[in-house]
Amino acid sequence: MTQVAAPGVMTAPEPGSGTAPPDGLVRLGPDSAPARRRRFSFALRLVIPVAVFLLWWFLTGTHVIPATALSTPRATWDSFTYLYNRQDLVGDVGVSVRRAALGLALGAGVGTALGIIVGLYRLGEELLDAPMQMLRMVPYPALIFLFIIWFGVGETGKVLFIGLATLFPMYLNTSNGVRNVDRRVVEAARSFGLQGRRLVRQVVVPLAMPSILTGLRFAAGISVIALVFTESIGANQGIGYLVAQANSLDQIPVLVVCVIIYAILGIAADLLVRLLERYAMPWRRHSAVR
Numbered sequence: 001m002t003q004v005a006a007p008g009v010m011t012a013p014e015p016g017s018g019t020a021p022p023d024g025l026v027r028l029g030p031d032s033a034p035a036r037r038r039r040f041s042f043a044l045r046l047v048i049p050v051a052v053f054l055l056w057w058f059l060t061g062t063h064v065i066p067a068t069a070l071s072t073p074r075a076t077w078d079s080f081t082y083l084y085n086r087q088d089l090v091g092d093v094g095v096s097v098r099r100a101a102l103g104l105a106l107g108a109g110v111g112t113a114l115g116i117i118v119g120l121y122r123l124g125e126e127l128l129d130a131p132m133q134m135l136r137m138v139p140y141p142a143l144i145f146l147f148i149i150w151f152g153v154g155e156t157g158k159v160l161f162i163g164l165a166t167l168f169p170m171y172l173n174t175s176n177g178v179r180n181v182d183r184r185v186v187e188a189a190r191s192f193g194l195q196g197r198r199l200v201r202q203v204v205v206p207l208a209m210p211s212i213l214t215g216l217r218f219a220a221g222i223s224v225i226a227l228v229f230t231e232s233i234g235a236n237q238g239i240g241y242l243v244a245q246a247n248s249l250d251q252i253p254v255l256v257v258c259v260i261i262y263a264i265l266g267i268a269a270d271l272l273v274r275l276l277e278r279y280a281m282p283w284r285r286h287s288a289v290r
């Protein structure tokens with residue numbers, strides 16, 4: 001008897017047959033497409049930075065961009081070696097990293113706690129969400145002068161300012177992630193006896209982890225931006241102190257060095273969050289879009 005296939009029904013390929021699905025621009029799973037080699041992926045990530053560096057070298061070397069506007073790579077390197085050998089560049093970078101890390105830890109911790117409370121409890125949302133939204137709309141660079149008046153130009157005001165700037169992305173992403181947790185999964189966990197803190201710790205927070213870590217990535221980037229603002233006023237050590245000195249003395253190469261250091265700090269912060277994602281969400285290693 002002749003078998004007639006039903007229209008519109010697509011059968012899956014046999015395992016090991018090597019035939020790919022006929023449709024689909026995006027392939028999911030580790031077995032649907034060979035993973036890129038790590039060396040090739042790393043080289044691909046370097047294409048645009050290397051191209052920007054070569055363009056910088058060419059435009060400054062041919063004086064299309066004058067030295068009064070942007071220093072050459074050679075002059076920038078000379079300034080870096082001078083700051084490293086004759087000034088405390090390592091100490092300045094360490095001070096800036098400590099400020100950013102302490103402020104990020106403070107803002108991320110408070111923002112995560114408030115986001116969980118607002119996401120879990122209607123009373124928490126009614127009490128906290130409106131003030132947080134109002135405070136979020138205030139440009140935080142405008143608050144730096146109030147922080148100087150309240151806390152002076154010491155370390156406390158700088159750390160609190162960075163903490164305030166990083167609080168809001170953590171709060172928004174955490175509260176949104178907790179609100180969007182699948183209630184059916186929560187009810188299923190309750191049927192197995194999970195209640196209270198155990199339910200939050202073992203079910204709600206892991207399900208909201210993608211949003212929480214997204215907020216952490218935003219907060220890490222904002223911590224570097226807030227660091228620029230807080231070190232530009234009243235600092236006697238740190239990268240911002242070098243920026244203020246270079247600006248007053250019109251030292252373009254030193255300014256470029258500081259900008260590059262800020263960029264490296266931003267990349268390092270993002271890489272640390274990506275590393276945290278690999279350990280906090282191990283299942284994403286095997287379900288990434290390729």
